[in-house]
Amino acid sequence: MRVLVTGGAGFIGSAVARVLLEERHDVTVLDNLSKGFRSIVPEGARFIEGDLCDEERLPGWLRGHDAVIHMAAFIEVGRSVQEPLLFAENNIMNSVRLLEGMRKAEVPKIVFSSSATVYGAPQSLPIRETDPLGAQSNPYGASKVATEAFCATYHALHGMDAIILRYFNPYGPNELHEPETHAIPNFIMAALARRPIPLYWKGEQVRDFIYVDDLARAHTAVLGLRGLDYFNVGSDTGTKMIDAVRTILDIVGYDVPVEDLGERPGDVHATYAWSRKLAEATGWRAQIGLREGLERTIAWFRERRQ
Numbered sequence: 635m636r637v638l639v640t641g642g643a644g645f646i647g648s649a650v651a652r653v654l655l656e657e658r659h660d661v662t663v664l665d666n667l668s669k670g671f672r673s674i675v676p677e678g679a680r681f682i683e684g685d686l687c688d689e690e691r692l693p694g695w696l697r698g699h700d701a702v703i704h705m706a707a708f709i710e711v712g713r714s715v716q717e718p719l720l721f722a723e724n725n726i727m728n729s730v731r732l733l734e735g736m737r738k739a740e741v742p743k744i745v746f747s748s749s750a751t752v753y754g755a756p757q758s759l760p761i762r763e764t765d766p767l768g769a770q771s772n773p774y775g776a777s778k779v780a781t782e783a784f785c786a787t788y789h790a791l792h793g794m795d796a797i798i799l800r801y802f803n804p805y806g807p808n809e810l811h812e813p814e815t816h817a818i819p820n821f822i823m824a825a826l827a828r829r830p831i832p833l834y835w836k837g838e839q840v841r842d843f844i845y846v847d848d849l850a851r852a853h854t855a856v857l858g859l860r861g862l863d864y865f866n867v868g869s870d871t872g873t874k875m876i877d878a879v880r881t882i883l884d885i886v887g888y889d890v891p892v893e894d895l896g897e898r899p900g901d902v903h904a905t906y907a908w909s910r911k912l913a914e915a916t917g918w919r920a921q922i923g924l925r926e927g928l929e930r931t932i933a934w935f936r937e938r939r940q
């Protein structure tokens with residue numbers, strides 16, 4: 635298929651572009667490089683340096699593609715609280731501009747990067763796609779709920795195929811966010827620098843870590859699906875943060891102290907996914923366990939430090 639990846643110069647988008655190429659799809663990456671890096675766009679992908687806000691050019695960039703994988707967004711939860719308008723503009727309005735561009739250019743399918751955050755504080759675990767969406771405690775989460783709704787509207791109004799992927803906690807090589815607000819890269823960078831590891835809630839929070847290559851394969855797995863559908867993408871396993879820290883220290887082979895950051899208001903205590911719906915629809919399964927994924931990620935961070 636001819637697939638355009640928005641945000642394909644970012645952490646997850648660059649992995650999606652690579653897997654698409656490995657599976658012999660034709661790939662265009664559209665990214666404004668506000669947060670991404672040209673150097674991690676895989677060779678073999680066509681690259682357009684452009685912004686989703688460019689309503690005039692969008693249809694031309696999109697024409698001729700069979701599907702869009704829409705990953706371009708701002709992702710920092712804390713900044714979204716400080717700058718809600720910026721997040722509404724880039725994550726919601728620019729997604730609607732993209733959908734309009736797709737309608738004009740007759741691109742029939744969107745795969746959208748949503749998040750476990752749409753469930754809010756879960757009422758039961760593991761979280762299933764049929765669970766209700768929760769109240770959103772920050773504009774980033776609200777932007778994911780709103781964009782899911784617009785994708786559903788374009789399906790209802792224009793028959794666009796819309797596949798919503800709700801990621802749990804991705805990690806892996808090329809996670810280069812600035813600032814980095816995610817736990818795993820911060821744990822690894824601290825461990826490699828022999829600095830104390832920053833930890834909230836004494837590490838008792840439970841998360842569902844999904845290795846970036848497994849997550850990337852979920853996007854190619856759903857390309858053949860039609861209609862409107864929603865899928866969790868996780869590993870079906872809940873891991874305490876403190877256990878992730880222990881595994882990292884075991885892999886690096888020495889101890890560093892933990893820096894107790896106390897409790898962080900607004901944090902959900904535990905989330906992990908039921909991802910069997912995706913497995914049943916496509917045959918996709920997470921293949922890389924946490925230890926192997928951390929070994930690969932630590933190897934990448936080590937190489938980067940040299």
Ligand SMILES: NC(=O)c1ccc[n+]([C@@H]2O[C@H](COP(=O)([O-])OP(=O)(O)OC[C@H]3O[C@@H](n4cnc5c(N)ncnc54)[C@H](O)[C@@H]3O)[C@@H](O)[C@H]2O)c1
Pocket residue numbers: 640641642643644645646647664665666667668669670671684685686687704705706707708709724728747748749750801802803804811816
């Ligand atoms: N990383 C996670 O833990 C996580 C979890 C759940 C969902 N997601 C979603 O996955 C997607 C990718 O996340 P990521 O971690 O790879 O983020 P990232 O910041 O590494 O990548 C996002 C990319 O989008 C580009 N971009 C942003 N606004 C743009 C615009 N207006 N026009 C063109 N390009 C633009 C940035 O330059 C960047 O390359 C996002 O939609 C994010 O909300 C991420």
